[in-house]
Amino acid sequence: MRNIVTIFLICILGLLDLSAKEKIVQKSGSMPSWVKKMEQGTITASAKAETLDAAKDKCMSDIRHQIISSIAVNVTASENFKTSQITSNEVMSAMTQYDSNVNTNSAYLPFLTGISVDRVKDFYWEKYYDKEKDSYHYIYHMQYPFTQEDRLAWTAEFIEYDNTQYNKLKQLKENFKTFTDVAYISAAVSQLHELLNYFFDSVRKAEVETAIKDYVTSASRITIHPIKQERGLIIYHLLMDGRKMFFSKKPHVKSGSAYEINVVQNPDNTYTITYNSEMCTQMDDNSIEVSHILEGRRVKNVFYFTVDRK
Numbered sequence: 001m002r003n004i005v006t007i008f009l010i011c012i013l014g015l016l017d018l019s020a021k022e023k024i025v026q027k028s029g030s031m032p033s034w035v036k037k038m039e040q041g042t043i044t045a046s047a048k049a050e051t052l053d054a055a056k057d058k059c060m061s062d063i064r065h066q067i068i069s070s071i072a073v074n075v076t077a078s079e080n081f082k083t084s085q086i087t088s089n090e091v092m093s094a095m096t097q098y099d100s101n102v103n104t105n106s107a108y109l110p111f112l113t114g115i116s117v118d119r120v121k122d123f124y125w126e127k128y129y130d131k132e133k134d135s136y137h138y139i140y141h142m143q144y145p146f147t148q149e150d151r152l153a154w155t156a157e158f159i160e161y162d163n164t165q166y167n168k169l170k171q172l173k174e175n176f177k178t179f180t181d182v183a184y185i186s187a188a189v190s191q192l193h194e195l196l197n198y199f200f201d202s203v204r205k206a207e208v209e210t211a212i213k214d215y216v217t218s219a220s221r222i223t224i225h226p227i228k229q230e231r232g233l234i235i236y237h238l239l240m241d242g243r244k245m246f247f248s249k250k251p252h253v254k255s256g257s258a259y260e261i262n263v264v265q266n267p268d269n270t271y272t273i274t275y276n277s278e279m280c281t282q283m284d285d286n287s288i289e290v291s292h293i294l295e296g297r298r299v300k301n302v303f304y305f306t307v308d309r310k
Helices: 002-021 052-077 088-100 110-114 148-175 183-198 202-221
Strands: 022-027 042-049 122-130 135-145 223-230 233-240 243-245 252-255 259-265 270-276 287-294 297-304
Touching: 042 052, 052 088, 052 122, 052 135, 052 148, 088 110, 110 148, 148 183, 148 202, 183 202, 202 297, 223 297, 233 287, 233 297, 252 259, 270 287
Parallel strands: none
Antiparallel strands: 022 122, 042 135, 122 135, 223 233, 233 243, 233 270, 252 287, 259 270, 287 297
């Protein structure tokens, strides 16, 4: 019995000693009930820091973390979220990344910009003096509105945006089979890089990387294909996988013997080259080299012509 009393007294003295070390010297008001009891439709956070603003910022950061975590779980549990390979951890990591740089990524998850101190429902703080350390610190409590309706609405917003991005990827992959404008290659690659920055899972990132590779290498498959060739005239078009390609810039044309060379780009995406070879002899290099710079790759063809004996 004496041992029990001794232990009890030690505990009481320890609490009294702890209480003596830290003392509340200021507080924002009466402690509200939600500090110790969660209220429906809200979330709470508490933080300790050397300054009031630092403690408030920590609370706000925790609030955002709780909201992001809740939405991430809802997203992966939703029947409308088709990408079953993605985990809630991946969604949360992505949201946190976008949230860390709101200025550049607010377009990805617009609702994150709405999570701010302006929407705080209530707060309570206490200022403590630590006698042993001769220092002050604050404990800040924050109550933030976050209803089931908020959760469902923001989950739906995320899923809608995510589906929109994936549909863009599917469309770009489909367009790869049909595009006919060489300039579309760089435009598609630019859009794909944006999607690569958005997607946060390895499965879809791999899809994007494959699509980028397909577009980047497609220019190397474009050839200069002759349609008609006779002395003084060449008509050709650009072909890729059997498709006639459009390219807005005229080719570079050179010849060691022909002169008065003229190039016309026709409305049907063909090119007509006319030239004069009257002064050419069999001893000359009787050819015309045609080249295009397509997406940084040089594509060329050499057209030869015959001349009369002289």
